[in-house]
Amino acid sequence: MDSFNEMAELLFADITKTPADYEEEYPPRNLEEGAIVTRFAPSPTGFLHFGGLFAAFIEKTAAKTTNGIFYLRIEDTDKKREVENGVSLIVKGLNDFGIEIDEGMLSETEEKGAYGPYTQSKRTPIYQAYVKSLVQKGLAYPCFMSEDELNEVRQRQEADKLLPGIYGEFAKYRDITVEEAKQRIENGEEYVVRLKSPGSADKRIKFKDAIKGEIEMPENILDVVLLKKDGTPTYHFAHAVDDHLMRTTHVIRGDEWISSVPIHLQLFYLLGFKAPKYVHISPIMKEENGGKRKLSKRKDPEAAVSYYSEQGFPKGAIWEYLMTLANSNYEDWRLANKDADIEEFKFALNKMSKAGALFDLVKLTDISKNYISTLNAEEVYEMVTEWAQANNEKLYDLLVNDEEYAKAIFAIERGNAKPRKDIGTWSDVENYVSYFYRELWDRKRDFAENLTNEDMIEILERYKEVYDENGAAEDWFPTVRDMAVEMGYAKAPKEYKKNPDDYKGHVGDVAGVIRVAVTGRRNTPDLYEIMQVLGGEVVTKRIDEAIDLLRA
Ligand code: GLU
Secondary structure: OOHHHHHHHHHOOOOOOOHHHHHHHOOOOOOOOOOOEEEEOOOOOOOOEHHHHHHHHHHHHHHHHOOOEEEEOEOOOOHHHOOOOHHHHHHHHHHHOOOOOOEEEOOOOOEEOOOOOOEHHHOHHHHHHHHHHHHHOOOEEEEOOOHHHHHHHHHHHHHOOOOOOOOHHHOOOOOOOHHHHHHHHHOOOOOEEEEOOOOOOOOEEEEEEOOOEEEEEEOOOOOOEEEOOOOOEOHHHHHHHHHHHOOOOEEEEEHHHHHHHHHHHHHHHHOOOOOOEEEEEOOOEEEEOOEEEEOOOOOOHHHEHHHHHHHOOOHHHHHHHHHHHHOOOHHHHHHHOOOOOHHHOOOOHHHOOOOOOEEOHHHHHHHHHHHHHOOOHHHHHHHHHHHHHHHOHHHHHHHHHOHHHHHHHHHOOOOOOOOOOOOOOHHHHHHHHHHHOOOOOOOOOOOOOOOOHHHHHHHHHHHHHHOOOOOOHHHHHHHHHHHHHHOOOEOOHHHHHHOHHHOOOEHHHHHHHHHHHHHOOOOOOOHHHHHHHHOHHHHHHHHHHHHHHHHO
16 A cells, blocks of 8 residues: 555545545436536525525526526534524525525425435535545645644744745645654544645636636645544535535635635646536625625624515515616516516526625615515415414404405505505505504594694585495595585695685595595595495494594
8 A cells, every 4th residue: 555545544444435436426417408506505604694595596596597406505514603493594594585496405404306415514424535535646634733833833924924824834744654643643633634735826727707707816825624623524625525526517606705716626626526617796785874885794684584584575576676686687677578477587697796786675675565566465465464474463363364354455456557556565564454453553633734623524424424335436536526516625636726715625635534534544545445345334433433533
């Protein structure tokens, strides 16, 4: 046995499988030409950032539009950052917004797909087999440097303004002999396994990023850690092995990883893998005091995906917004294709912005209002109920208690050419429906100020006489108008404006008094439709109550 093989056996005596075995176990995928295989690979840190959802959406869309595969891999190699139920939180975040995976983790423990395990902590023997193969080729070695030694190196490099890390003269164990390694291991010394980087300081590498374009950087010369003291891999190494074995074609990830690409390309090369295409997404930015900064987990509640679930943004609205952020030509496409399914849009990775997309909650809310205005009453009912079940028990009970009534409320002014846009998120619904439910309604005295109480009482008394709960929609306004004219109000605002002294007000004022009496509000959807849903008994009772209130 030559010394590299001996070293490999010393370090990995119980690793018997070889890279060739894994190549066979995870064969290339049988997909059509151009199919993108990509993944969302978060750490289970207990927080799903809106930027993560954005990345997952891009990845999913890229895979779907090419008949490829989108999978979820959990990168839990950093045990310090992990929290309990971290995986469930990610799975829920993706589920809430309809980002379905083809393969990968479905819960803390379940997964689907033939390229797993999809959790890195379950893949240790695989990584070790590949590190073993690198040791056999003299491309990796055990490093016994202590924390103190590493600190010393760091301080020296800082003082001398040198590139930080282990390389050249700092790589103390680069040429360690099998004998020495054996001795140290027998002494109980801990070690990591490092790459023996063949890079040189005067060489540069070039690669093409699908978003950022051609990028040139110095070649990697660092003997980076491949396996940590506990035998688990670093992010860099796990990335190379996993994305190769899971047959990823496109690594789509945050651009904080660009600086690591030289390490990654070197690893792919040394392991004999074909490198994937890199697609680095710029972070989502937020405008602040005229400048821009990253959307921050610490400062912005809307950085957490859970915020959108709790507020009740429907997934269709979130998709619309994410696509708007992803491809700047989407908004024009949407204007030209109002009723088309979002999936008909030709998404392009290379049309993504090089600078970070700008996050705008007002715009998202507008998009959401628009989206909700296109839904039918049935859909609104289903979505609100589902949201309320988890977020507003009182509302949930009212909605399920009388489904027909709730659907009738949501049907008001829906399906018109110009639908109303009163609801932006499901948390707006309680207020929106409040005057339809005794349990929610808190009558406000919101009458306009241009009429006296006596005038308003007179209007309501007269209206009670002409009100017909079975009246037809087209008769509603003429009835109010005739009544208004009889009482000395102008039949249209225009006429009133011409001769304000001739009238007490105009028909709009009269209708307004009825509206406030019935709903407590000055601004509502179509009053006739509202009264139909409330029914004659409630309408009459409310008018009586209003009269009492005005008399008091
Ligand atoms: N686990 C890495 C992260 O959370 C994933 C980066 C990648 O997608 O390769 O940032």
